[in-house]
Structures are given as structure tokens and as C-alpha cells.
Amino acid sequence: MEGRMTAHNMTGISYPSKNLAFNSTEEIEAFIASQNIISRLMHCYIAFFVPSGLIAGICILIIFIKNYLQYKVIENLDLLLLHFTISNIIMIFLSFTVITRPDYLNATHLACNVLSFFFNFGYFNSQYAFILTLLTLLLKSFPPTTALSKATQRPILCVGFVLICAFCLSLTAAVLVGADNYHLDTDCQLDPLFARPEYEIVKFTFGFGIPSFLQILCFIVLFAKEAPALKQHIRTYPAVYIISTSIFICRLFYNVMILFRTTFKLQKSIGTPKNELVMNIAEIVLFCESCASLVFILCFHKPCKDELLKVIQNCRRKNTANSHLEIPTTHESGSQ
Template identity: 80%
Template sequence: MTSHNMTWISYPSKSQPFASPEEIEALIASQNIISRFMHCYIAFFVPTGLIAGICILIVFIKNYLQSKRESLDLLLLHFTISNMIMIFFSFTVIARPDYLTLTHLACSVLSFFFNFSYFSSQYVLILALLTLLLERFPPQTALCRAIQRPMFCVGLVLIFTFCLSLTEAVLVGTDNYQLEANCQLDPLFAWPEYEIVKFTFGFGIPSLLQILCFIVLWAKEAPAGAPTLWQHMRAYPAVYAISVMGFICCLFYNIMLLFRTTLKLQRSIGTTENELVMNIAEIVLFCESCASLVVIFCFHKPCKDEILKVIQRCRRGTSRVGE
């Protein structure tokens, strides 16, 4: 693998000499949009996502202690933890339209942990879809039966995502660790291979596996006595909803990553409009993490049952006070 000199790259808003009033006005407008997106995300999505995540953890841990150890719940517990970690890392956008100023080494470490949670959530979601698929179509091979062991599968996912994240940390760049730079969770100064690997293993392969799961679900005839497809999907709406929502948001984000790679290969820093769209795509990705937790909390059966119990207790308490 050839080392790349990425010291030439910088953000358009930080490097271009803005001579004309139109360019200055475009920069100000771009930064205002980024700032509004950031404030909206921090004010609405972050509190909602974290509250939903904490409630999910309480419900799943309570059920686990009561020996209600469903495979799907354990996978969604891991998915919840991964997304909550991503939300905590998303606090790096608070500085927008400016960026964090860190050394290359510190930015690489930050990127490693962010990628670990990102890859982990993607592949655990695949395991959740496979679990639902095998519930509708009973396993007939040793490999299929192995998928029904959630702790074993999660362990494999953690090892795989650790290796991917370590690879990405190397692709951020092995030179100039002591230099300071503007830092994003996907560093701008990373080698072009960084975005290519992230697109391939963080979006391409997971999306292909998700599509295959949906194709099998729709095309294969279920065994006699099995619920209809509509009944099956209504029984697990949260998993299918976050799968579709995640695909749409990650598609936008990864397209922008590939576009940024194209600019790097052309040795171009792009325009302020390119920078604006990339920042929006990053915030959309974080919004998806928050929204996924809300969907699980509101529509996954154990969580929904717990919400109904709390509502019933509140009604009983109100009726007793009224008497």
C-alpha cells in the first residue's frame, strides 16, 4: 500500500481566498445552514435518542435478569449500545461550522472508536435480520443453527469490527501524527483508501446482505402453518423499519464519502457547497442513530409492553387519587 502525502488538503471554508462579495455571502449562508442543522440535531434528536436508548437498556437488562433471554433482544441490546456510543461521538459536531482542532494521532484514535461502533451496529443489524429470517424459515444446516447463538455471533462481529476499525485507523495516515489539523470523525486528511474501505465494508456489503434477506423473505414460500408475511412483519416492525431507514441515511452519507474520495484523487479541495453537503450528510447519519433507538423503544414488543404497563400504572394511580 502506497503512502499518500495529504498535507495539501484542507476544508474549502478554511483555505480559499474569498475575493468577491458573492463568495463571502455563499460562505456565510453555508455556515448558517450547517449551524442550524447542528442546533436542531443537538436540541431535538440527541435528548430523544439518549432517553430512548436508556429506556431500552433498562427494559432489556430487566428482562435478561428475569431470564427472558430472547436472541433478538440480545442483538438489539448490542445495537442500542453501539448507537448510543455513536450519539456520544456526535457531540463533535457542536463546534460546527468550525471543526475540532486535534493532532493527527488524536483524530485517528477518535475515528477508530467511532468506526468500531459504526461497523458494529451495521453487522449486528444483519444478525437481527438473519435471526428473523431463520424464525420464519427453520434452520436446516449447522451454519444456520450457529446464527441462533447470539453471544457467539456478537463476539465474531466485535472481532471483525475491531479489525476493520484498526485498518481504517491505519488508512487515516501513518505520517505526521504530531501535526494539528481540523478533525472530523471521518478525517478529511485520511488516505483515499479510507473512504473506499468504509464504503465497501460499512455500506456495500451490509446493504447487499440486507437486500438478500428481504429478497428471501419475500420470494421464498414459508412452511405450512407459518404466519403470513404481513403477520411476520407486523410482529417485528422495529427491525425492518430501522433497516430501511438506516439504508436510506447511510446511502446519502456514503455517496458523499465517495464523492470526497473523487476530489482527493483529483487533488481538489472542492467548494464550500461540497463541504456543506458533507456536513449535512454526517448529521443525517447521527439523526438516524437517534431515530433508530426511538423506533425500537416505541415498536419493539418488549419495550412497547413495558410502556403500556407504565401507562396502566399511571392510570390506576390517577384513579385512586380521584377516589
Template identity: 75%
Template sequence: MSAHNMTWISYPSKSLAFISPEEIEAFIASQNVISRLMHCYIAFFVPIGLIAGVCILVVFIKGYVQNKAMEHLDSLLLHFTVSNITMILLSFTVITRPDYVRVTQLTCSVLSFLFNLSYFSSQHVLVLMLLILLLKRFPPRTALSEVTQRPMLCVGCVLLCAFCLSLTEAVLVGTDNYHSETDCQLDPLFAWPEYEIVKFTFGFGIPSFVQMLFFTTLLAKEAPAGAPPLRQHIRTHLAVFIVSTTTFICRLFYNIMILFRTTLKLQKSIGTPKNELVTNIAEIVLFSESCASLVLILCCHKPCRDRILEVIRNCRRAHSTNTHLEIPVTPMSPETMSQ
């Protein structure tokens, strides 16, 4: 249980006594980098991501109200959108960087639970979307096809799985000193080493392996007769393929830093200011990916793209109508002209 005693751990930026005079300049530079990245993320990525997320929700909800139904893929994209909006809202905890939010360990554990719920949900529903697209191209003759045709059941399974994993992670944060204050990240520094291992395994490792398996099958397996060409299949569902690629790249960097932090914990080391800088960069990249994914869905998913183009055309038509309005001219009498 010695690995579970995390009272010794702290951030390198909070342990200035261990920094040599030669490292002070590098420490100040890393703090400036973290601060500038945070301001860039809050000022640019957050507004764009939230606006894109709200637009997606409006398009899907309005389409459901009009048609009294929603396509299976749209239902999963709606769940993915809600998960990413939640992650963006929770990312406001980085607004104090290069410092950290100062809360009790209990509050930090609750924030971590909500973050992990959104993190696991978005990752697993993305895998489910890729599975549905794979089954569209290679229709199976099993009960699996019937299950994937029930979107509410699929979303329920994803939420149940994400809830169980998030609850497990909440336990691995630790059960001591709940009322003491701490510097909080959404992935708490004081969590047990098993926390990062479980998160990497079930939040990135296994889902990424399954995604690569789906992509390999899609590219290598010959489609049945009558199936559309592969290029057309990818173009039709471009949003899912682009988002899954973007998510993999950004979360790969983030999960590498998670494993590196686990290594430091097992070595009883707090690391260096440079390690802290890279970890903070990876966290901001993860949050930026949530914003970018929503923008990609809005621009690449056909129902959303068509709705946005329709709004733009209506605005242009209204502007053109206003600029071509004739201004009435009052006729002037000869007496008035003579004056």
C-alpha cells in the first residue's frame, strides 16, 4: 500500500525550494508558456466550440421536432456533442493557469468524476459510431445488427459503461483527506497510480485498438456486391472519420503524458517544471480537441452543413432584398422648382 500514500506528491511549480538558481529562468519561461496557451484556449477555442455545439444541438432537436424521428447516427452524434460540451465547460478549471484551482479533495474528486464520465462517453460512443458505419458497409446476419438499430439502447450501454469506469476512477483518486484543500486538476495529481493505468487502458488503449481494427477491416475487406464504393462511403460519413482521427491524435499525446506521470509516481519523483509544462500543454490540447470536434461535425456532417448553408443563403437573400428597396421620390411642382 506504499504506492497509495500520495501525501508526498506536489507540483514542481509549488516546490521552488528544489529548483536550482540555474533553473529559475526556465521555470519562469514555462509559466509564461502555460499562461499564454490558456489565454489562447479560453479566448479562441472555447467560444467557437460552444457556439458550434449549440448549433449542432439546435439542428438535431429541430430536426427531431419536425420529423418526430432521428437517424441512428444523429442520435449518437447528439450524445457525442453533449459529452464534448460538458468537457468544455469543465475545462474552465484551467482559467487559473499557471496556478491551479484550490478546492477540497472531495470537490476535486467530483469534478474528476464528471470529467471522466464525459471523457469515457465521448470515446466509447465514437467507437460505436464506427461500428455502425462498418456494419452499414458489411451487413451481418446476426443479432448484432438488430442491436445497433436501437440507438437508445446503444446510448444507454455507453452511459452505463462510462458511469462504471468513472466510479472506479473516483475510488482510485483515494479515500483519505477529503476535507483538506488541494491544487486540483481534472485528473488529480494525488490520485493513485492505478488511476492513470485504468484511464489509459479503458479510455484510450482498448478503444483505439478497436478503432484501428475497424479502419483496417474497412480498407482491406472487399465490400459485398451492390455496396457503394469506399470513397463514397467515407465521403457520406466524413464527419465521423475525421473526428475519430482528430480525437486519436490529440488523445494519444494526452495519454502518453498520463503514463509518464504514473512512472514518476512509481519512482517517488515529482518531476521537473518542464514535465509540468508538457503535461499542461497536453491537457489544453485535449480540451481544444473537444472544441475542434464540434466544429468538424458542424462543417462536415451533412444535416448540420445543409442547415448552416440554408441560414447563410437566407441572410444573403434578406440583405439583397434590403439593399434593392426603391426609395420613393416625391414629385416637385414647378413652383417649388422655381424657388
């Protein structure tokens, strides 16, 4: 039943690249070209984005922990960004599954489902953590007497609520992946190909549709409230605005590809190698966004940016001091 499927049993399908019968030289060349593209993108991601994201993430953790130990307090916005940072670091570690591309990770259906659960947990967690960050930023413009304002004054409770929501959504997605033939090996992707069509629909709805609506709503209210001093507000919180833009663009592309894959399943088709290539590109773009978000926090969020500038200035002072110490030594040796 290769390449065919039913509404509730997707374990018989396979990737187009694994199920090809070449009829011409053009088809072979097109297949090789698509494999080369995904391989080069993977190497670019591993070589540049992963180190940048992990270094930025570690620096953010060190800065926030250092500030907390020094001042014994952490602002609500910083705590939410810290939660967002940890979620993205988890996403980066899970992205190492793309190292095998253009091939796929070989795992059992059960192991693939477990990987998918943790991936979705990080995905939903980072998405809703950022929505909570936007909401906290928005409510700073309103009197602290409102119910939502009081709720955001207890960020630990809000983070706990986000974690519970992310866990429930990830568990729902894991159920929709299915447990058929759990002991058999498969070509594993973090969004398993053998998942039921409902999996992609739930992921799009709760991982992009609803969060994007809330994000746009927050911005509409924020712009309406802060219209007279909007430029100053953007300068005060540049990281939030930059990250929100990158999240929306990258996740839009990724989720559109997710929906396209659902249509193929509903049409009982496996698509083409080109469709497979674009889906793989969308997955890597999603991981690049996780890395980029951490770099944006480090470079544009004020506490992190100030600490980073201090480190750079200290390094320059040490280099200047060392150069001044070397000059007399040079003159002294010349006089001898």
C-alpha cells in the first residue's frame, strides 16, 4: 500500500524521495539538485545558526541569573523572556535531528512520536510564552487594577499556565500521531509523516492560527494605546517587536507547508520531491527563527545589551592597557 493511505492509518506512506521510479535523466537531475539544496541548507544551519543561537542563549541565561543574584529581583518581562529563551534552546537541541538530511533519522514509530512530543512542547511553549510577553508589555499601558494586569503581576503563575497548555496540546498532537505499528522502524521527522491529517490541523490552529490572532490583537491595542509615543515605545522594547515579526514570517511559511502536506494526505497522495524539499526548507527556517530570536534578545533587550556592551568595553580596555605596557618594553630593549 505504498503511497496510499486511509483517513486513520498513515503508517503505509513514505517520502517521495524514498519511493521514486526515475523515467528520465531530467528527473534524476532534479532529484539530485533538490537533495543538494537541502544538504547545503542543513550544513549552513548547523555551521552558523546553531552556534550563534546556543551562544546567545547561554549568554542570556548567565546575564539574567547574574542580575537576579545581584539585585535579588527579576522583572516580569525578563522572567518571561528567560522562559522563552529556555524553550528556544530546547528547540535548537531537538533540531539536531536534521543532521541526517537529505536522509531522515531512522527510529521506531514510538521513538519518533516521543521526539515529536518534546518538539511540539517546545514549539507551543515558545509561542504562548511570547504571546504572554506581548500581553505583559500591553498591560503596562493600562491601570494595574484590571484582572489581567493583576494576573500578569504573578509571572510564575502565568508561566505555569503556559507550561500546562503546552503539555496538553503536545499530548493531543502525540495522540493524533497514532500508535500503529509502534515497534516498526520508520523515517522520522519531528512532524511525523505518518501522523493523521488531524495532527497538522490541530498544530496549525493552536500553534499558529490562534496565537497569530492574539499577537495581531495585542499589537492593534498597543498601537492604539501608544500611538502618540509609538516610536519611543519601539525604541524601549525593540527586541519584542523584532522577534514578533520574525516569528510571524517564519512560522507562517512553516505552517502553510504543514497545511499543504495535510491536503496531500487527504487527497491520498504523497506529493513530489519538490514538495518534500520545500517542507524540509520550512522546517529548517523554523529552527533558524529559534536561533535568531535568541540573538535578537541578546543584542536588543536592554539588560542583555547593556551587559554585552560592558563586556566589550572591558575587553577593549584590557587590550589598550596591554598595548601601553608593551610600548616601554620595546623602547627599553632598543636602548640596550
